[in-house]
Amino acid sequence: xxxxxxxxxxxxxxxxQTILEVGxxxxxxxxxxxxxxxxxxxxxxxxxxxxxxxxxxxxxxxSTLQLVHGQAEALPFxxxxxxxxxxxxxxxxxxxxxxxxxxxxxxxKPGGALAVIGSDPHNTAASKRRGDWYVxxxxxxxxxxxxxRFPSWGQVLNWMAWAGYxxxxxxxxxxxxxSWQGVEVFKDPFLKKEATSQxxxxxxxxxxxxxxxxxxxxxxxQTAGTEIEFHSVIHIDMLTGFKPxx
Numbered sequence: 001x002x003x004x005x006x007x008x009x010x011x012x013x014x015x016x017q018t019i020l021e022v023g024x025x026x027x028x029x030x031x032x033x034x035x036x037x038x039x040x041x042x043x044x045x046x047x048x049x050x051x052x053x054x055x056x057x058x059x060x061x062x063s064t065l066q067l068v069h070g071q072a073e074a075l076p077f078x079x080x081x082x083x084x085x086x087x088x089x090x091x092x093x094x095x096x097x098x099x100x101x102x103x104x105x106x107x108x109k110p111g112g113a114l115a116v117i118g119s120d121p122h123n124t125a126a127s128k129r130r131g132d133w134y135v136x137x138x139x140x141x142x143x144x145x146x147x148x149r150f151p152s153w154g155q156v157l158n159w160m161a162w163a164g165y166x167x168x169x170x171x172x173x174x175x176x177x178x179s180w181q182g183v184e185v186f187k188d189p190f191l192k193k194e195a196t197s198q199x200x201x202x203x204x205x206x207x208x209x210x211x212x213x214x215x216x217x218x219x220x221x222q223t224a225g226t227e228i229e230f231h232s233v234i235h236i237d238m239l240t241g242f243k244p245x246x
Contacts, residue, residue, distance in 0.1 A: 002174035003088060003117060004032040006238060011037070014113055016083035020046040022072045022100070023090025027058030030065055046082075048075065073099045075107055080243075082107050086115040092150045093197070101156065102163040108243040114165065117173060117238045120153050121146040134230040135191070135198060138217075139210035142198045156239050165241025178232040182218050185230045 007029060011019065021030050024047030037043050046066040049055050055067045070076045072087070073096040085104045094100050104114045121136075121143065136143040151159075153170060160168050180188055193199050193207050202210075214230075221228040 001032065003236065004029060004036070006117070006171075006173050007033055007086060007088075007115070008036045010086075010113060010115055010240070011043070011084055014083055014111065016043070016112075017041065018044045018046075018082050018084075018109075020048065020075075020077075020082045020085045020107070022048050022075070022085060022087045022104075023093060024049050024058060024065075024067070025051075025054045025090075027061045027065055027067075029086075029088055030058070031062040034062060034064065048072070071095075073103060075103055077107055080107055080109050080112075083109055083112045084115065085112070086117065088117045089119075091116055091118055091156070092146075097151055097156075098159045101159040105163050105165065105243055110243055110246045112243050113240055114160070114243075115238055115240045116156055117236065119150075119234055119236055121150050122152040123235070132231045132233045134185070134232065135196075135210075138213045139199065139202060140206055141202055142210075145201055146198060153237065153239055160239070160241040163241075164244065166244050168239070168241045171238050171240070173236040173238050176232065176234040176236065180230045180232075182221060182227045182229075185214060185218070188230075188232070190232070 010016075011033065019030070019033060024030055027047055030045045030047050034043055034045055044066065045064075046068060047055070047058055048068045048070050049058070050069070050071055052069055055069055058065060058067055068076060072090075072094040085108060091097055091100070101114070108114065157168055157170070178188070185191065190196055193204075199207060217228055
């Protein structure tokens with residue numbers, strides 16, 4: 001898992017002992033971190049999520065996690081106690097994203113780091129060189145919604161700089177590259193309505209219309225004696241900022 005390897009490297013870089021994941025969901029990444037360091041040192045891992053149901057699943061996955069129910073923009077902690085705060089594919093779900101970035105600075109120890117991992121649909125919309133997801137073309141309104149709820153990496157960088165973070169860096173983490181030939185696209189697990197927030201957010205009518213567009217495209221290619229290929233090329237990156245040392 002490239003994301004887990006990236007988090008482990010970051011934790012090693014700053015010798016993190018106290019870690020918080022915001023938007024931890026079912027605790028997948030926190031569990032991976034704990035297990036990665038099990039033979040080296042004991043980590044104190046906190047997870048915060050707005051969904052009580054997700055937190056129950058996280059506790060079932062790993063009972064040693066310190067799990068907290070709350071909002072990303074109002075972290076329910078006192079004092080600067082974390083060496084590393086991170087979120088994975090979660091920033092676009094937060095209502096007040098800039099406030100989250102600035103709030104994290106208060107909860108980091110001097111020299112601690114905030115790491116934001118995710119994708120930037122603004123890059124995909126601007127140039128296929130930085131991504132291509134066929135869902136954006138066949139399901140009306142999905143790209144527009146993502147452009148509204150995802151901040152660009154440039155915007156996140158500006159928020160970090162304005163908040164007072166130092167040594168701000170952007171690094172690629174992984175590229176998810178899938179392709180589907182013709183009718184095989186309907187086997188794509190991420191094409192299911194409940195698989196991604198992008199498809200969950202659109203109406204059932206809009207979802208069915210998108211499926212029909214795909215079916216028509218496949219049928220037209222078959223009639224022409226050709227086969228169309230559908231691509232998913234999604235770049236996952238990490239933006240990191242450090243709290244200035246004392």
